[in-house]
Amino acid sequence: MPKKLRSPGQKRRLWIRTAMILLAVITLSAVYFIKGPEQLKAIALVKQHSETQAAILSLDHSEEEYRTAKGRRRTRDVYTLTYRFALNGTDYQETFPISSSEYRALNGQETLPVWFIEGQPENSEPGLVVENRANESPMENVFDAVPYVAPLFLVLNFILTLLFGREPKGYMPEGFFTDDSWLDIEDDRLVAIDGKELLSIRFDKKNRDDVQSLYQQGGSIDQVLATSKCKQLRIGIDSIVGITSDHFRDTIHVRYMADGKEQSESLEFLNPTVKEHALKRIARALPSTLDMSTTRLTRLQAARPALIFGLIVAAGLYFLSDHFLILAVGVLILLTTVKTLLQRLFNPTVTTTFAIAARAAAPDVSGA
Known part of the structure; x- marks a missing residue:
């Protein structure tokens, strides 16, 4: 079987994912071999410690409700120990969280040894808890770290993919286009000119690899449709009444007539360069009644939407800066908006339109 060709965006996402996995493994390896500050303490x-006996005042077990990252309610067991001791005429009382095994070990006992650094009885800890922490195995440390490390690198993977994993402009990647068809593996779309029809196919994300392999092996449109769960739309080229495309977007907006009504469809492509290739091919097949026109915006006109949106986001961040999650998402949106703003300033929007030419009004020759 021929080797599957990857697009630049697929390669980038693979590199990002691989880097995140390697960094997660390195981090967990460091946790395995390096003792944390609490264990060293x-x-x-x-x-070296001072020891005294403390009276156990209470040994409690309760259930605590919490929410998972997906917002689902869960409960967990919480164990606490409260003890008191007197030293040099001063009473000291502490409440300490303990594990289930420590709870079972202390259950039924009335006293326990507590340890502290000499001269600091106010910082006492149960001797059993200190010994267990000092003797924690490296694998226990790894298991304790996984709930923090895994989400961290998942979030990093998401952010880096969002910022750097998109399909870059300026490429016509081999295996993702022919003279009359264009595969967008990022948005799960396939666009093709099929005789006198423009075909738009949306396939299921689960079938992405199968569609990509079949397309790169020269499979027909019918084979693609049979291989995956697809939604297809066929647009008669002669029924097209308008096409609009901004130079920096990877989409073509098509207006066409169906059952006497005007309909619209957005055709998506791998990147703007592939879109331009498709636009030239589609333009050749359009009815002669459609005329091409080009509109060039000034730098300010092109950047205005991003500028306004950026100001709205910045104002929202100012008033919601106390919420960390909202702040993080907002900063990410703001950075993306600033990027778009700069792109439109340095590369103003050029819109290509195909539409029926407006007929000039016939001159009045009646002499009236």
């Missing part, structure tokens, strides 16, 4: 306390 416990080891030092085991080696």
Whole structure:
């Protein structure tokens, strides 16, 4: 079987994903081999400490409700120990979180040894808890770190993919176009000129690899339709009444007549360069009644939408800066908006339109 060809965007996303996996493995390896500050502190306390006996005041077990990252409600067991001791005429009382195994070990006991650095009884800890922390195995540390490391690198992967994983402009990647068809593996779309029809296919994301492999092996449109769950739209080229395309977008907006009514469809392509290739091919097949025109915006006109949106986002961030998640998402949106703003300033919008030419009014020769 021929090797599957990847687009530049697919390669970028693969590199980002691979880098995140490697960094996660390196981080967990560091956790395995490097003891954390809490464990080092416990080891030092085991080696040198003062000890006294404390009375167990309470040993409690309760359930705590929390929400997962997906917002689902869950409960977990919470164990706490409260103890008191007197030293040099001063009473000290502490409430300490403990594990389920420590809870079982202390259950039924009335006293327990507590440790502290000499001269600092106010910072006492149960000796059992300190010993367990000092003797934690490297794998326990890894398991404790996974709930933090995994989400961190998943979020980083999402952000980096959003910023750098899109299909770059200026490429006509091999295996993603022919003279009359164009595969957009990023948006799961296939556009083709099929005789006198313009065909737009939306396929299921789950079938992306199958469609890509079949397309690159020269499979027919019918084979693609049979291979995956698809939604297809056939537009008679002679029924097209208008086409609009901005030079920086990867889409072509088509207006056409169907059952006596004007309909519209947005055709998506891998990147603007592939879109331009498709636009030239489609233009050749359009009815002669459609005339081509080009509109060039000034830098200010092109940048105005991004500028207005950016100001709205910035104002929202100013008033909602106390919410970390909203702030993080807002900053990401603002950075993307600034990027768009700069692009439109340096590369103003050029819109290509195909439409029926407006007929000039016939001159009045009646002499009236």
